Amino acid sequence: MAKVTYIAFTGAETVIDVPDGVSLMEGALQNGIAGIDGDCGGNAACATCHVYVEGDWLAKTGERTEAETAMLDLADGLADNSRLACQIFAGPALDGIVLRMPESQH
Amino acid sequence: MASRHTISREEAPPQWPLPPRQRPQLADHSRETLMAYLETAPLDEVDISDPIYWENDAHWPFFRRLRDEAPVHFTALNAERHRGFWSVSRWADIMAVDTNHQVYSSDAHLGGITLFDMDADFIMPMFIAMDPPKHDVQRKAVNPIVSGMNLASFESLIRSRTEEVLDGLPRGEAFDWVDRVSIELTSRMLATLFDWPQEHRRKLTYWSDVSTSDPEIPGNPQKEERQGILLGMLQEFTQLWNAKVNAEPGNDLISMLAHNPATRNMPPMEFLGNLVLLIVGGNDTTRNSISGGVYFLNKNPGEFAKLRADHGLVESMVSETIRYQTPLAHMRRTALEDTILGGQRIRKGDKVVMWYHSGNRDERAIENPDAYVIDRPRARQHMAFGFGIHRCVGNRLAELQLKILWEEILKRFDNIELLEEPERVPSAFVKGYKKMMVRIPA
Numbered sequence: 180m181a182k183v184t185y186i187a188f189t190g191a192e193t194v195i196d197v198p199d200g201v202s203l204m205e206g207a208l209q210n211g212i213a214g215i216d217g218d219c220g221g222n223a224a225c226a227t228c229h230v231y232v233e234g235d236w237l238a239k240t241g242e243r244t245e246a247e248t249a250m251l252d253l254a255d256g257l258a259d260n261s262r263l264a265c266q267i268f269a270g271p272a273l274d275g276i277v278l279r280m281p282e283s284q285h
Numbered sequence: 286m287a288s289r290h291t292i293s294r295e296e297a298p299p300q301w302p303l304p305p306r307q308r309p310q311l312a313d314h315s316r317e318t319l320m321a322y323l324e325t326a327p328l329d330e331v332d333i334s335d336p337i338y339w340e341n342d343a344h345w346p347f348f349r350r351l352r353d354e355a356p357v358h359f360t361a362l363n364a365e366r367h368r369g370f371w372s373v374s375r376w377a378d379i380m381a382v383d384t385n386h387q388v389y390s391s392d393a394h395l396g397g398i399t400l401f402d403m404d405a406d407f408i409m410p411m412f413i414a415m416d417p418p419k420h421d422v423q424r425k426a427v428n429p430i431v432s433g434m435n436l437a438s439f440e441s442l443i444r445s446r447t448e449e450v451l452d453g454l455p456r457g458e459a460f461d462w463v464d465r466v467s468i469e470l471t472s473r474m475l476a477t478l479f480d481w482p483q484e485h486r487r488k489l490t491y492w493s494d495v496s497t498s499d500p501e502i503p504g505n506p507q508k509e510e511r512q513g514i515l516l517g518m519l520q521e522f523t524q525l526w527n528a529k530v531n532a533e534p535g536n537d538l539i540s541m542l543a544h545n546p547a548t549r550n551m552p553p554m555e556f557l558g559n560l561v562l563l564i565v566g567g568n569d570t571t572r573n574s575i576s577g578g579v580y581f582l583n584k585n586p587g588e589f590a591k592l593r594a595d596h597g598l599v600e601s602m603v604s605e606t607i608r609y610q611t612p613l614a615h616m617r618r619t620a621l622e623d624t625i626l627g628g629q630r631i632r633k634g635d636k637v638v639m640w641y642h643s644g645n646r647d648e649r650a651i652e653n654p655d656a657y658v659i660d661r662p663r664a665r666q667h668m669a670f671g672f673g674i675h676r677c678v679g680n681r682l683a684e685l686q687l688k689i690l691w692e693e694i695l696k697r698f699d700n701i702e703l704l705e706e707p708e709r710v711p712s713a714f715v716k717g718y719k720k721m722m723v724r725i726p727a
Contacts, residue, residue: 224676283432
């Protein structure tokens with residue numbers, strides 16, 4: 180399980196526990212976090228779960244997949260710490276992770 | 286048996302007029318007759334690209350049977366007209382094609398992104414009909430028009446226009462919702478996006494309709510005439526381009542294209558292609574989802590009652606309406622190599638058609654998909670915008686326009702009565718309405 184902090188573009192902060200193996204997109208959807216839409220259901224095919232991973236947490240989320248890179252490249256507000264939350268899966272290593280959302284997702 | 290692969294363009298050079306279409310011998314072409322036929326006809330004997338099935342909203346049984354019996358299915362009937370094509374009808378298979386642009390190409394020079402090839406003597410490259418890397422840089426040139434910041438700045442303009450259009454509607458008398466609301470709102474928005482004169486906004490609608498029109502349908506412009514109209518559009522937009530390219534970069538589509546290194550030196554046909562893409566993309570789709578909402582709420586009075594009772598449902602109602610309408614029925618790809626899809630052997634050069642409206646009715650992915658449910662859980666998970674790198678660039682703007690429209694409708698009107706069945710567009714691509722007579726009670 181990982182405690183995940185989601186910070187919306189508006190600044191609203193929500194902390195939830197995401198079970199191991201569940202994507203951080205899915206965790207957000209199950210808890211009604213505004214700003215994470217997950218339109219494609221977790222296929223890295225819509226970029227509606229674009230997040231900025233805070234600080235040192237980025238390295239712990241692993242590498243972007245090829246499909247994810249292609250989608251993020253076309254997304255509004257791409258940054259070095261951009262990831263798709265559907266490609267990050269909860270586990271003990273990510274306990275405490277902080278994600279921020281871009282302006283386009285609010 | 287006929288080959289189960291697309292005939293190459295070398296073997297089937299473009300011809301005009303097209304050879305006559307084979308059609309089933311039926312007593313009439315009513316919706317009931319066509320649907321009954323599609324319930325039992327051998328799948329190989331149906332050419333679902335025939336506009337009669339779309340004009341009469343009769344295609345549904347065919348796609349249900351494809352999903353159940355032949356999820357990746359080849360149509361050879363009338364191949365002398367369309368060269369033959371694969372139909373992909375299930376959600377998961379469509380997702381697999383849409384996210385694999387390495388194998389499934391959108392290239393205009395291979396025919397492009399619709400079931401019927403782009404005219405080989407009138408190829409209009411546009412970024413939706415390109416593969417990476419050129420697609421990516423051109424799409425990024427116009428991306429800022431729908432950035433989060435830009436959308437926020439559009440909101441009050443969209444609302445005030447919507448108020449104006451709705452307040453101008455007659456009460457207690459019949460009128461055409463498509464003309465008075467759907468076209469009116471989308472053409473005003475489009476004119477804003479292009480910084481095009483508002484008084485000439487209906488030209489944009491006209492060009493959009495001509496771009497997607499089937500030259501074979503009586504009353505539609507024939508092939509040469511259609512090309513002439515589009516070249517006229519190019520001429521008018523070139524004047525706008527010239528004004529923009531010599532001015533400071535502005536916040537409109539033409540300025541963005543004229544000032545971006547990836548697009549500022551486009552050849553004329555590529556400029557025309559991207560214009561067609563942006564006009565059709567911003568016009569037909571939203572227009573038909575606006576009309577579709579009125580139609581579906583009339584057919585589902587319980588859902589209309591739910592919406593009246595809780596205006597907070599507008600957002601999910603908008604997503605559900607877009608799913609249920611799926612204003613573009615398909616996108617097409619061309620296989621760049623031999624591959625396997627849904628157990629079928631796809632050969633290099635084959636046309637592969639992703640039927641989004643069928644994927645949106647696939648019970649393997651969506652619960653109770655044939656029902657219109659405005660508070661459906663996860664209503665956003667539909668494929669009407671496509672998936673992967675070609676996913677609709679304007680989806681958030683479309684959602685915003687629809688959301689504001691329904692919020693303002695609910696503030697004003699208790700009901701919008703559908704007076705008769707709408708007239709539909711005879712097209713396997715644009716799934717929409719030409720005319721929908723309604724009345725708002727006095």
